[in-house]
Amino acid sequence: MSTYKKMLVAIDLTEEAPQVLNKAKAMCDAQGAELLLVHVVEPVGYAYGGDIPMDLSELQDQLDKAAREQLGKYGDEYGIAAANQVVTVGRPESEIHRLAKEHNVDLVIVGSHGRKGFQLLLGSTANGVLHGTECDVLAIRIH
Known part of the structure; x- marks a missing residue:
């Protein structure tokens, strides 16, 4: 196995994030x-189908x-420099692909709930990241 020089860990800010961060770190x-x-x-707007007739920019800014x-907070706790903390807006799979390429990442680490069969094949962010990333991908099983 080759040595990785730059890893990207993508987290969803739920209570499960530390499970992924501990292993990634x-x-x-x-x-x-x-x-x-x-x-x-x-x-x-994406979450609501884009058909809401109101300005959602304030809500987006708050999120x-x-x-x-x-x-x-996670960056401080895990000793990750502020320059290496990225929050971006978009579709998770697309943004992770873009950032991995931009930052010359050689391993992407994501959490996976470990669903089986069709549940794993359909609709999983981890699955979307896997199929489109040019580097290695590691899915950390979330319990």
């Missing part, structure tokens, strides 16, 4: 790699601010 430390901590905020604060 341990791997990163063991390999002497740089760790990029990422959270993708989905666009508010973005809350995500940055939470990611900053």
Whole structure:
């Protein structure tokens, strides 16, 4: 197995995030790699089909601010520099693909609930990341 130099860990800011972060940080430390901590905020209009006739920019700004604060707390707790903490808005799979390429990442780490069969094949962010990332992908099983 090759040594990884730059890893991207994508988390969803739920109570399950530390399960993914603990393993990602341990791997990163063991390999002497740089760790990029990422959270993708989905666009508010996207979640509602884009048919809401009101301005949702204030809500989007609040979600973005809350995500940055939470990611900053994780960054502090896990010793990840502020420059390596990224909050972006978009579709998680697309944004993770873009960031991995932009930052020359050689391993993407995501959490997976470990569903089986068709549940794993359909609709999983981890699955979407796997099929489109040019580097290795590691799915951490969330319990």
